[in-house]
Structures are given as structure tokens and as C-alpha cells.
Amino acid sequence: MSEQVLLQIAGVNKRFGGLQALSNVSVKIMQGQIYGLIGPNGAGKTTFFNVITGLYQADTGSFELAGKPYSPSAPHEVAKAGIARTFQNIRLFGEMSALENVMVGRHVRTHQGVLGAVLHHKAARKEEAEIRKRAMELLDFVGIAQFANRTSRYLSYGDQRRLEIARALATDPQLLALDEPAAGMNATEKLALRELLVKIKAEGKTILLIEHDVKLVMGLCDRLTVLDYGKPIAEGLPADVQKNAAVIEAYLGGAH
Numbered sequence: 001m002s003e004q005v006l007l008q009i010a011g012v013n014k015r016f017g018g019l020q021a022l023s024n025v026s027v028k029i030m031q032g033q034i035y036g037l038i039g040p041n042g043a044g045k046t047t048f049f050n051v052i053t054g055l056y057q058a059d060t061g062s063f064e065l066a067g068k069p070y071s072p073s074a075p076h077e078v079a080k081a082g083i084a085r086t087f088q089n090i091r092l093f094g095e096m097s098a099l100e101n102v103m104v105g106r107h108v109r110t111h112q113g114v115l116g117a118v119l120h121h122k123a124a125r126k127e128e129a130e131i132r133k134r135a136m137e138l139l140d141f142v143g144i145a146q147f148a149n150r151t152s153r154y155l156s157y158g159d160q161r162r163l164e165i166a167r168a169l170a171t172d173p174q175l176l177a178l179d180e181p182a183a184g185m186n187a188t189e190k191l192a193l194r195e196l197l198v199k200i201k202a203e204g205k206t207i208l209l210i211e212h213d214v215k216l217v218m219g220l221c222d223r224l225t226v227l228d229y230g231k232p233i234a235e236g237l238p239a240d241v242q243k244n245a246a247v248i249e250a251y252l253g254g255a256h
């Protein structure tokens with residue numbers, strides 16, 4: 001199988017006042033990989049996600065997705081370019097049904113404007129039916145089709161996380177960026193999440209994963225980068241990173 005680079009990011013710096021939150025961070029993620037980003041609290045992982053998804057502007061850095069430069073200047077532009085993300089703190093539309101949440105995600109890829117939808121043009125109606133169908137398929141794919149019509153805030157925590165992933169997948173992303181998807185999950189939910197991520201990978205998607213659960217990261221990721229105080233201190237295969245002295249010192253040897 002010929003390996004292709006999907007995401008290449010080089011030389012990212014980001015400063016908040018006196019704090020250098022990211023120092024010369026670079027990653028190269030190959031198509032179809034699950035790539036992990038780990039590090040102790042405050043290491044800069046979420047800041048890096050926010051930079052690559054357009055929520056924060058980097059001070060420096062170059063960004064390439066599938067061989068094309070992209071400019072992470074605004075979240076909707078990033079979604080159009082083919083990156084979808086979830087958040088550390090779940091951000092669903094709580095009063096909307098599970099199905100509606102996924103349909104909203106799908107709208108990034110649709111053609112009829114808001115006006116078409118409002119006026120219920122024939123083409124808009126047809127597109128809406130297609131969106132609904134695809135959204136149902138995605139709910140089924142993540143394993144919560146039976147809750148399609150349930151108001152999303154009444155879903156269990158694990159199912160809300162699955163719903164967030166379904167909504168992100170609805171944009172047909174080339175890269176799915178997950179910010180601590182296992183946070184707050186019990187062991188059974190984590191196991192199910194792991195299976196879901198393996199299934200998403202099997203569909204040919206590329207995943208960038210921030211995760212605190214080291215066992216999950218080590219078992220799932222093809223490669224990973226470790227950040228500490230905003231600096232990359234190791235990069236490579238999980239088995240090698242696990243043995244790296246700087247990593248053990250900074251992270252694995254501590255709370256884990």
C-alpha cells in the first residue's frame with residue numbers, strides 16, 4: 001500500500017501573553033493512520049487542536065492537507081477543507097434530537113442554501129431527505145440508531161460522545177480530530193469507543209486523537225507525538241515512545 005501524507009503541519013508556535021503554549025510543533029500524519037497526541041495537563045494539546053481547526057490563529061506555522069496548503073483561519077473553512085473535530089467538553093445541540101444533531105453536521109456538505117431550505121424548493125426537499133438518510137446511517141454506524149429521535153441531552157454520556165463523532169463524520173472529513181473522546185467514560189464505554197475508532201479507521205478515515213488514557217492510546221495509535229510544556233519531546237511508534245526516557249520523566253512515570 002502506498003503511503004500518502006494526509007496532514008503535514010510544521011513549525012507551529014503559539015503564545016498567550018507570557019506563555020509559550022506551543023513551541024515549534026510539527027506533525028506528519030499518513031492517510032489511514034490513528035495518530036495520537038499526548039502529554040501532561042497543560043502541555044498544549046487542545047491549543048494545537050484549536051490552531052489546526054481554526055479556533056486560534058498560530059503565530060507561525062505551515063499547514064497542508066492532502067498535499068494542498070490550507071489556511072486554518074475559520075472553523076467553517078477548516079470543515080470545508082476536510083477536518084472535523086469533537087471537543088473535550090461535549091458540544092451538542094442539547095435540545096435537538098440525535099438525528100437533528102447529525103443532520104446539522106451534514107449541512108456543511110450540502111448545496112441548497114438556507115433560502116432553498118426555507119422556501120422548501122423541490123431540490124431542497126430532495127436534499128433534505130438525503131441528509132436525513134445519511135444521518136440515520138451514521139447513527140447506525142456509531143451504534144445509537146435506536147435513539148435517533150431522543151433529545152440529545154437525555155442520552156447517556158457515552159452515547160453523547162458517539163453522537164458527537166457521528167456529527168463530525170457527517171461532514172465527510174478526511175481527518176477526524178477527537179479531543180479526549182474517552183474522558184469520563186467507564187471501562188465498558190471505553191472498550192466500545194475503542195471498537196468504534198477501529199471501525200472508523202477500517203473505513204479508510206484518518207484520526208488524530210488527544211487522549212489521557214495511556215492504555216487506550218498505546219493500543220490504538222499507529223504513531224504519536226508527546227508534548228510537554230508546549231514542546232514536542234518524542235515522536236514515533238507507541239512501543240518506542242513508551243520507552244523514551246524524556247516521556248517517562250514528563251508523563252508516563254508520573255500519574256501513570
Ligand SMILES: Nc1ncnc2c1ncn2[C@@H]1O[C@H](COP(=O)(O)OP(=O)(O)OP(=O)(O)O)[C@@H](O)[C@H]1O
Pocket residue numbers: 016019021039040041042043044045046047048
Ligand atoms: N485562550 C487562552 N488564553 C491563555 N492561555 C491559554 C489559553 N488556552 C490555553 N492556554 C494555556 O496554554 C497552556 C496549554 O493549554 P492546553 O489546554 O492546550 O493544554 P492541554 O494539553 O490540552 O491540557 P489538558 O490535558 O489539561 O486539556 C496552558 O497553560 C493553558 O493555561
